[in-house]
Amino acid sequence: MNITELNKRFGSRRIKFSRGKEGFTWVDIQNEFGSARLTLHGAHLTSFIPAGGEEVLFVSRKSLFKPEKAIRGGVPVCWPWFSKHPDPDLPMHGYARVCEWEVASTSSCAEGDGVELRLRPENVPARWKPLPVEVTFQAAVESDGVLRMALCMLNCGKKPVTITSALHTYFAVDNIKNVAVDGLEKAKYTDRLTGKKHSSSSPVTITEETDRVYQNTDADIVLRDGSHTTRILRDGSNSAVVWNPWIEKSKKMADFGDREYRNMICVEAANAFEDGRTLEPGDFHCLGCTIVRD
Numbered sequence: 001m002n003i004t005e006l007n008k009r010f011g012s013r014r015i016k017f018s019r020g021k022e023g024f025t026w027v028d029i030q031n032e033f034g035s036a037r038l039t040l041h042g043a044h045l046t047s048f049i050p051a052g053g054e055e056v057l058f059v060s061r062k063s064l065f066k067p068e069k070a071i072r073g074g075v076p077v078c079w080p081w082f083s084k085h086p087d088p089d090l091p092m093h094g095y096a097r098v099c100e101w102e103v104a105s106t107s108s109c110a111e112g113d114g115v116e117l118r119l120r121p122e123n124v125p126a127r128w129k130p131l132p133v134e135v136t137f138q139a140a141v142e143s144d145g146v147l148r149m150a151l152c153m154l155n156c157g158k159k160p161v162t163i164t165s166a167l168h169t170y171f172a173v174d175n176i177k178n179v180a181v182d183g184l185e186k187a188k189y190t191d192r193l194t195g196k197k198h199s200s201s202s203p204v205t206i207t208e209e210t211d212r213v214y215q216n217t218d219a220d221i222v223l224r225d226g227s228h229t230t231r232i233l234r235d236g237s238n239s240a241v242v243w244n245p246w247i248e249k250s251k252k253m254a255d256f257g258d259r260e261y262r263n264m265i266c267v268e269a270a271n272a273f274e275d276g277r278t279l280e281p282g283d284f285h286c287l288g289c290t291i292v293r294d
């Protein structure tokens with residue numbers, strides 16, 4: 001569908017479609033509660049600004065906007081697997097974030113405005129061995145300046161499938177040295193850099209490369225960053241991931257500035273590793289994440 005047709009069929013005063021110079025199709029949501037921007041490429045949300053506030057999400061200045069690459073920043077949709085697949089030919093963090101999604105619906109009401117994008121198995125390149133699971137991503141800018149996201153999946157096949165996933169949100173921070181992540185203190189986590197398992201922790205602060213996967217927790221998370229407090233509320237999510245590449249890893253990432261680690265932290269609503277969800281044929285599951293900047 002071209003831009004004119006998209007705007008005719010799904011657009012409104014508050015929801016507009018456009019084509020970017022990189023060739024991506026973009027959706028802009030703008031209402032009295034704030035604004036959000038996402039692209040059909042990977043159902044990738046790149047901006048959320050609450051009314052009267054500042055940009056909540058981080059996108060690297062060096063991000064590539066190419067069909068075969070995930071955007072570095074915003075909210076990468078990691079699906080239908082989190083992290084590496086046993087088959088090295090299959091993309092890291094799944095194929096959803098490097099596929100072209102379609103518009104399923106848009107909605108507007110007094111409480112806010114949202115868009116729902118869909119990826120059907122038949123629209124996934126065969127080389128990525130698509131699962132018979134239909135997935136949708138919903139993003140809405142709602143009253144009280146809330147960003148509500150939901151990654152919903154339906155097993156359309158004849159066999160059970162186990163899905164791991166994450167809304168891999170990159171938050172913009174003024175200075176990583178002033179950041180603390182509260183709410184996960186009681187949860188067990190694996191330090192992905194050492195493989196060591198820990199039974200609990202104090203509020204997370206970042207003083208080195210940090211890559212933690214918290215399991216079996218649905219706790220609300222609070223990101224404190226000097227001047228901002230951001231609440232990250234989860235539904236249907238039993239894992240949370242906290243990641244900052246710090247100095248050396250930043251230098252190795254071609255689509256990430258050497259010093260950008262100072263101005264971002266990933267706090268991810270997920271179902272990772274043993275928190276994967278097994279869907280029987282016909283089963284439906286949503287991983288929800290609501291971001292509230294106080």
Ligand code: TA6
Nearest residue numbers: 070083092093168192211241243
């Ligand atoms: O969520 C943390 C993580 O799994 C890290 O291990 C790091 O690989 C990060 O995701 C980014 O992955 P990407 O494939 O987007 O470069």
